[in-house]
Amino acid sequence: MEYQFTRHNIGFLVVDDLANRYGAKWKHKFNSLYAEVTEKHVRIVLVKPLTYMNLSGSAVAQWIHYYKFPLSDILVVVDDVSLPFGTVRFRRKGGHGGHNGLKSIISALGTDEWARMRVGVGSPPPGIPLVNWVLGEFTKQEKEKLPDLLNYCADAVISWALEGFERAASRFNGAGIR
16 A cells, blocks of 8 residues: 555554554454454444545544444544644544545534544655645654554543543543653
């Protein structure tokens, strides 16, 4: 994948970290790759839409409609340029903030009433266009911190799945790897 190790793909990197942690195998369904993991008798379905990020809402909607997942059981992990690299922030609902993947999901679901975990990738230095920043590779320093960040984010997702939104948000919001 051309953008596999870019800032814009941090959500997939977190999901990959979770799948690797549990030895899960990826399967194909609804124009997505998915894997199922279980932690303390809680089933967690990991989904990576195979569409362009700007069109990911259709895949997310298919999963929700087919399995009748309540929106309270959905967590979207997404990059955020307004947060410093390594910062984590849970949000119960909200707008897209200019993120085209979130915009697509909001449009496909007809609501913004689902949780997201925003992972800070930092803002571009002066003179670097935003698109080049998010689609660019991590810096050497970021690459060194990336394994710890992915592990931290995977722990945050597990906390959300097992303990709920409020507990995960209170434990992980504003914190992270710097």
